Amino acid sequence: MPIRLVLGLALLSTGALAGAFGYGAANLVPTFDAVPLPMRLSFHARLMEMNGITMQGAMGLSAVSSAVLAVMSRGTPRWLAGGAGLLALTSFLITRLGNVPINGRIKEWAVSTAPLDHAEILDRWEAFNYARTGAAFAAFVLLIALALRRSGAAR
Structure with a gap:
């Protein structure tokens, strides 16, 4: 398989990942915090x-x-x-081990009642979200550096 094709696929998938996480961190999370809790929980559960x-x-x-x-x-x-x-894998592991279990709880809360410590749990979800977003962006930056290096543009 030609290296340029693999590099293109890596850039495309990692750029899409960083962009999606970045949009979520910059737009969805602040919106989650600005709407009533039942609306946030319902939307969050469906979005996930x-x-x-x-x-x-x-x-x-x-x-x-x-x-x-x-x-x-x-x-x-x-x-x-x-x-x-490794950074993309880190993003995956943060998601699977951090965000996904909390998403399961949020899904339950959306049809029942959030516990008293829900704000702390939602803050933890946001911390995981920012960490996986940072990992995805860092992965994308490394691939951009690689592409620039290969093209000679970084010299």
């Missing part, structure tokens, strides 16, 4: 159902394409691609 496949698919494709790119590369490009793959 829709995001389940697409976002995890983007994280997986970002990690795999970056890892393949690392295997195909040598020297600094290998380190950049490998780092991007």
